[in-house]
Amino acid sequence: MNFVSCKDCPLRGLNHFGNFTADKLELVSTLKTDQIDLPAGARIIEPGKRAKRLFTLLSGWALRYRMNDAGARKVLEVLLPGSLIGLQNTLQHHASSGAVAVTPVTLCVFDGNPLDELFEELQEQYVPFLSTMMEDQRRADVRAMQNAKHTASVRLAYFLLDSYDRLAELGQAQGGSAYFPLQRRDFADILGLSDTHVSRSTAELSERGLATMRANSLTIHARQRMAEFAGYLSHRRTGKRFLL
């Protein structure tokens, strides 16, 4: 993708993200030092390594994950356009999560200490910034709660609805359908299931007439019933999302 100035950022135009004033935007533009394209499967951040650079996902899908001793991968977070990548690895000496591209991705690169400048110059932005972190934590909280009590197909249904709504906010879902590039193995690592059982669960959702998934796409057939099945409440988000 051609280099995009933050002033012309296609994401920033979306209602979903907060706006900066022209001069703040100018500052953010100067903080963006590079833009890189990576193919599907590329490792964006190596787990266990310290990083100096902070990324924003401009387009494409990625996963934040962690490996355990046995070599099994657990996906901790699904990263969609607008997601900040690498905060763990810039702030912690021994961050053990990494990030990998699921589709071809385009990344905005913020070198040096963008957060220093951010908090110096864009001081009043810390509330949206923290709110966005809290929103992500909320998502993790829900996941934790569900893992404790619900069955595989309920968890899958919840994950699909939540993901669909995130995509819709990015303008990447309409009429119940969305591009959805995850494979069985990814679902397994996200939900903490075996890929075999993910298969069974998707079959169940399909049999119930709730949703079908095939060939990189997701279709939700009966939103209302599926939300009941999953115990999903689409709550209005807390304000706009922060975008560096």
Added chain:
Amino acid sequence: MNFVSCKDCPLRGLNHFGNFTADKLELVSTLKTDQIDLPAGARIIEPGKRAKRLFTLLSGWALRYRMNDAGARKVLEVLLPGSLIGLQNTLQHHASSGAVAVTPVTLCVFDGNPLDELFEELQEQYVPFLSTMMEDQRRADVRAMQNAKHTASVRLAYFLLDSYDRLAELGQAQGGSAYFPLQRRDFADILGLSDTHVSRSTAELSERGLATMRANSLTIHARQRMAEFAGYLSHRRTGKRFLL
């Protein structure tokens, strides 16, 4: 507990927490508007409610939790002295996690917009602040990963080791033993197990000679073997922890 000025805060003296300069400390002192004692079992923050106040746990144990529709509780985080409480509920419109005291607790109260002032006046503190949030996220990440793959007793062992190390950093554990006020039911809600199975798992750790728990206390008998059993690595923490 008598009102403690931040300048005389017993926690701040610990090596575990970062230090402020005298004038910053003075500022924080003025932000602390109150100090309250609550008995064991008291609800510190009501789930689902918006809150204006931010708390710091000065002494005692508390749990951040969330209820599901079926009325089951899931503990999301164990809060020990120094923990910030209520960030979710001040920043999000619809925060659904609450906090409850496990032991009698003493809370420092920060009214109004302490974070505003913090970031205005203590601007350079944002790195420790975010680092601390990332450290807590790391703990959650590990928990998520374990839930996916490990057995109940391994998860319990990991949780005990992690908790023990947190207590040790607070000077509340020596020689393998620590005050540990959680009940079977709390463990169940933390680990996402039934209390019955927590019982079996503690029995297993005891039979293996790794650790025993009785009467509000935890004793780790064979740290090394237990760490191997749990796959636990006590990594040096990333810098000091932020304490408002």
Added chain:
DNA sequence: CGGCTTCTTGATCAAGGTCAACCTTTGTGG
């Protein structure tokens, strides 16, 4: 000493893991 709550132990059962065979897609080269 009852009358609580918490903890333990046992028996049964269901959700999901594992292993293995087979089916579908997709891609590649002749």
Added chain:
DNA sequence: CCACAAAGGTTGACCTTGATCAAGAAGCCG
């Protein structure tokens, strides 16, 4: 355009982990 290989997905059989239900055993008050 077909043949075949490789990767991903589905289905089935069996087994393990941990949930559920229920009955006792400790503690812990009054």
